[in-house]
Amino acid sequence: MNDLERIADRLDTLLDRVEGLLPPRPTGIDWQRSHAARWIHGASGGGLEPVPHTHPIRLDALQHIERQRDAADLNTRQFLAGLPANNVLLSGARGTGKSSLIKALLNEYATEGLRLIEVEPQYLVELPRIIAAVAQRPERFILFCDDLSFEADDPSYKALKAALDGSIAAPPENLLIYATSNRRHLLPEYFSENEQARMVDGEIHPGEAVEEKISLSERFGLWLSFQPFDQQRYLDICAAWIDGLQAPPAPPMSDWRADALRFALERGSRSGRVAWQFARHWVGSRGLV
Numbered sequence: 001m002n003d004l005e006r007i008a009d010r011l012d013t014l015l016d017r018v019e020g021l022l023p024p025r026p027t028g029i030d031w032q033r034s035h036a037a038r039w040i041h042g043a044s045g046g047g048l049e050p051v052p053h054t055h056p057i058r059l060d061a062l063q064h065i066e067r068q069r070d071a072a073d074l075n076t077r078q079f080l081a082g083l084p085a086n087n088v089l090l091s092g093a094r095g096t097g098k099s100s101l102i103k104a105l106l107n108e109y110a111t112e113g114l115r116l117i118e119v120e121p122q123y124l125v126e127l128p129r130i131i132a133a134v135a136q137r138p139e140r141f142i143l144f145c146d147d148l149s150f151e152a153d154d155p156s157y158k159a160l161k162a163a164l165d166g167s168i169a170a171p172p173e174n175l176l177i178y179a180t181s182n183r184r185h186l187l188p189e190y191f192s193e194n195e196q197a198r199m200v201d202g203e204i205h206p207g208e209a210v211e212e213k214i215s216l217s218e219r220f221g222l223w224l225s226f227q228p229f230d231q232q233r234y235l236d237i238c239a240a241w242i243d244g245l246q247a248p249p250a251p252p253m254s255d256w257r258a259d260a261l262r263f264a265l266e267r268g269s270r271s272g273r274v275a276w277q278f279a280r281h282w283v284g285s286r287g288l289v
Contacts, residue, residue: 028048029048029049029050030050031115031137031139033050034050034051034052034115035051035054035106035110035114035115035116036050036051036054036106036115036116036117036118037049037050037051037115037116037117037118038051038117038118038119039117039118039119039120039123039126039130041123041126046123046126046129047133048117048130048133051118054103054106054107054116055100055103055107056107057100057103057104057107058104058107058108059073059101059104059105059107059108061104061240061244062097062100062101062104063097063233063236063237063240063272064229064233064236064237064272065096065097065101065226068090068097068101068224068225068226069101069104071222071224072088072090072101072102072105072178072222072224073105073108075088075222076105076109076114076142077109079140079176080109080112080113080114080140082173085176086176086220086221086222087164087176087177087178087179087219087220087221087222088176088177088178088179088220088221088222088223088224089179089180089181089217089220089222089223089224090102090178090179090180090181090224090226091180091181091182091183091217091223091224091225091226092182092225092226092227093182093226093227093228093271094182094269094271094273095269095271095272095273095274096226096227096228096229096271096272097226097272098180098224098226099146099180100272102116102142102144102178102180103116105142106142113138113139113140114139114140114141114142115134115139115140115141115142116141116142116144117130117134117141117142117143117144118144118145118146119143119144119145120145121145121147121148121149121150121156122156123156124145124156124159124160124163125155125156125159126159127143127159127160127162127163128159128163130143131143131163131171131172131175134172134174134175135172135174135175137174138174139174140174140175141174141175141176142175142176142177142178143175143176143177143178144178144179145160145177145178145179145180146179146180147180147181147182148179148180148181149181149182149183150216157216160177160216161216161219163177164177164216164219164220165219177220179220228269228270228271229270229271229272230270231261231270233270234260234264234270234271234274234275235253235257235260235261237272237275237276238256238260238275238278238279239253241275241276241278241279241280242256242279242282242283244279245279245280245283246283246286246287256282259278259282260275260278260282263277263278263281264278
């Protein structure tokens, strides 16, 4: 074996090792069978990968967010009917049902042609490719970005602004963006930025840094705010989940109330997510007795 052949063998071995580390190439989506997909980024290019099992949550299972639920439901029905509809920003306290509401909308309207594409925030720079992949499809797509937030120099920030309302290209009529965030304006806010505010004819005008941060959230046509739950609402959600996780009859609240409050205290939160976790813990542990 000469030197050239040895080099070729070593290159083949190296390529085999590298290919084993790369994520699999995403396959095409059969949107008749798949109701949801996620955008997968890879060294050889990104693509859509089907999600075989979606979260089964339904709209009627969501507790104490009726106003937000009804507004998002109305906007989604407008979208499915081919009527004007808005991109949606769901912001507020963690664990209060923002992501669950979007998943429930998919389950409610998948049979009517609604489809969901989940995109991680760092891959929003690839929005033009994602949009192009579904722009000619007959289905109606929600592009779902969960826990969205940016730093000031994040390239995904500008990509999202352009996709919402800032590009010369018109957005596709079969796609809306639904995003969740714990930040109302999606960017960190600093006290020093308030010092840039100025007075003009007796009116307060925010500084450029604040204006820039507001400009992104303003491109969402529908804002839905989610507030923390008080103790009674937390217990109501616990009751609903416990009732749904075990066979009837439902146990009285007195059986689990103290445990539920202790569970929330240990986690420092009375959210819908904590209520779901407690219900699974309580019902599961009773099943072992």
